[in-house]
Amino acid sequence: MTQVTSVALRRVLDSRGNATVEADVLTDSGGFGRAAAPSGASTGEHEAIELPPGAAIAAAREHALPRLVGEVYAGNQREVDAALHAADGTGNFSEIGANSAVAISMAAAKAGADALGAPLYQHLGGTFRGDSFPVPLGNVVGGGEHAKEATHIQEFLAAPVGAPSVSEAVFANAAVHARISELLDDRGVPAGKGDEGAWAPPISDGEAFEVVGEAVDDVESELGFEIGFGLDMAAAELYDADEGVYVYGDQTRSTAEQVDYVADMVDEYDLVYVEDPLDENDYEGFSALTARVGGGASAPNASGGGPRADRTLICGDDLFVTNVERLQDGIDTEAGNAILIKPNQIGTLSDAFDAIELATENRYETVISHRSGETEDTTIAHLAVATDAGFIKTGTVGGERTAKLNELIRIADDAV
Numbered sequence: 001m002t003q004v005t006s007v008a009l010r011r012v013l014d015s016r017g018n019a020t021v022e023a024d025v026l027t028d029s030g031g032f033g034r035a036a037a038p039s040g041a042s043t044g045e046h047e048a049i050e051l052p053p054g055a056a057i058a059a060a061r062e063h064a065l066p067r068l069v070g071e072v073y074a075g076n077q078r079e080v081d082a083a084l085h086a087a088d089g090t091g092n093f094s095e096i097g098a099n100s101a102v103a104i105s106m107a108a109a110k111a112g113a114d115a116l117g118a119p120l121y122q123h124l125g126g127t128f129r130g131d132s133f134p135v136p137l138g139n140v141v142g143g144g145e146h147a148k149e150a151t152h153i154q155e156f157l158a159a160p161v162g163a164p165s166v167s168e169a170v171f172a173n174a175a176v177h178a179r180i181s182e183l184l185d186d187r188g189v190p191a192g193k194g195d196e197g198a199w200a201p202p203i204s205d206g207e208a209f210e211v212v213g214e215a216v217d218d219v220e221s222e223l224g225f226e227i228g229f230g231l232d233m234a235a236a237e238l239y240d241a242d243e244g245v246y247v248y249g250d251q252t253r254s255t256a257e258q259v260d261y262v263a264d265m266v267d268e269y270d271l272v273y274v275e276d277p278l279d280e281n282d283y284e285g286f287s288a289l290t291a292r293v294g295g296g297a298s299a300p301n302a303s304g305g306g307p308r309a310d311r312t313l314i315c316g317d318d319l320f321v322t323n324v325e326r327l328q329d330g331i332d333t334e335a336g337n338a339i340l341i342k343p344n345q346i347g348t349l350s351d352a353f354d355a356i357e358l359a360t361e362n363r364y365e366t367v368i369s370h371r372s373g374e375t376e377d378t379t380i381a382h383l384a385v386a387t388d389a390g391f392i393k394t395g396t397v398g399g400e401r402t403a404k405l406n407e408l409i410r411i412a413d414d415a416v
C-alpha cells in the first residue's frame with residue numbers, strides 16, 4: 001500500500017526568489033506527498049550541506065531514487081530516511097544535498113499519511129496527538145542577515161504564552177506586528193520588511209527593545225492574556241572569532257559582557273525566550289547564561305508539560321543544528337534548556353525526531369522552526385503537533401509564513 005513507486009524532483013521558487021528542491025512521492029495505492037526544502041541565510045557552520053538545487057536534484061536522481069523506487073515503504077519513515085543516508089554515504093548529505101534529502105523525506109511522510117488516510121500530524125505522532133498546540137513565536141522586528149541597515153539582533157519575537165487557543169495566539173502575533181507599524185509611524189521611522197516579514201527599521205537594538213516591549217504590552221492589555229517577549233540573537237553572525245568579541249556596529253562586547261548584556265535584557269524585558277545568545281561553538285558561554293537566567297537545564301517543569309513559562313528558555317539553533325551529538329554535548333554541559341528543530345539542518349525527519357526525543361528525555365524544550373527562505377510547505381506545523389512541541393517559530397505574516405500558521409488553525413479545527 002505505501003510502497004514508493006515514483007519520486008519526482010524539480011526546482012521551484014522560494015520566498016526569497018531563489019530556487020529550491022521540491023519532491024513528489026507516489027505510492028502503489030495512489031498515496032501522494034509533495035514537499036519542498038527551505039533554506040537558511042544565517043546558517044550554522046555544522047549544518048548538513050545544502051547543494052545548488054540543480055546539483056542536488058541530479059545527485060539524488062542518480063544515487064537516491066534507485067534505493068527508493070520499488071524498494072521502500074513511505075509508511076515506514078525510518079526505512080525511507082535510512083535509504084537516503086545510504087544513498088548519500090557521507091554523514092552530512094554533501095553527496096545528494098540536504099535539500100534533496102529533506103524534500104524527499106517530508107514528501108514520503110505525506111505520501112505515507114495520504115495512503116493511510118491520516119492527517120500528517122497523526123501519521124507522525126499517533127492517534128493521541130492533536131489536542132495540544134505549540135506557542136507560535138512571531139518575528140515582528142528584525143535585521144542581522146535577514147535585512148540590511150536594520151537591527152543587529154536578528155529577530156525580536158512575540159510569544160503569546162497565555163493565549164487560550166492556537167488561533168488566538170496566531171492573531172495576537174499579527175496584532176503585535178500591526179501595532180509595531182503604528183509605533184514606528186509615530187516615531188517617524190520608515191520600515192520595510194525583512195526576509196521573514198518582520199519589520200526591518202533602521203533603528204538601534206535599544207530602540208527596537210522599547211518599541212517591541214511597548215507593542216507587546218499594548219496588545220497584551222487589549223487581548224487580556226499574557227504575551228511574552230523573545231529574541232533570536234543569531235550571535236554567531238555577530239561574533240568575530242579572531243578578536244573574540246561580539247560586534248554591534250561600532251560597539252563590541254567580550255563574551256562576559258555579552259552574557260551580562262543578555263542577562264540584563266532578560267531582567268529588563270522579562271524575556272521568555274533567547275535563541276543563540278552566544279557563538280555557535282561556545283558551550284561554556286551557553287552554560288554560564290543558562291545557569292544565570294535559565295533556571296538550570298533540569299529545572300522541573302511546574303506545569304508538568306507544555307511551555308515552561310517558569311524560566312527563560314535559552315535555545316540552541318546554530319549551536320545544536322538539530323544534531324543529537326551536538327545536543328548531547330549541550331546536555332552534558334548544561335548548555336541551554338531548549339533546542340531549535342529545523343529538519344533541513346539535519347536532512348531527514350527521522351533525524352529531527354531523534355533530536356526531539358533526546359531533548360524531551362532531558363527536559364529541553366523543543367521549538368520547531370521554519371527557515372528565512374521558505375515555501376508554502378506546511379510540514380513543520382504537523383511536526384510540531386505530532387511531537388507535542390512547546391513552541392513553533394514560523395513568522396507572523398506573509399504567505400509562506402501564514403501557510404504554516406493557518407495549517408495549525410486547521411489542525412485545531414479538525415479540518416485537515
Ligand SMILES: O=C(O)[C@@H](CO)OP(=O)(O)O
Pocket residue numbers: 039040041042043044145155196232234317369370371372373
Ligand atoms: O536563525 C534562524 O532561526 C532562522 C529562522 O528564523 O534563520 P535562517 O533560516 O536564516 O537560519
Ligand SMILES: [Mg+2]
Pocket residue numbers: 232234275276317318340
Ligand atoms: Mg536562529
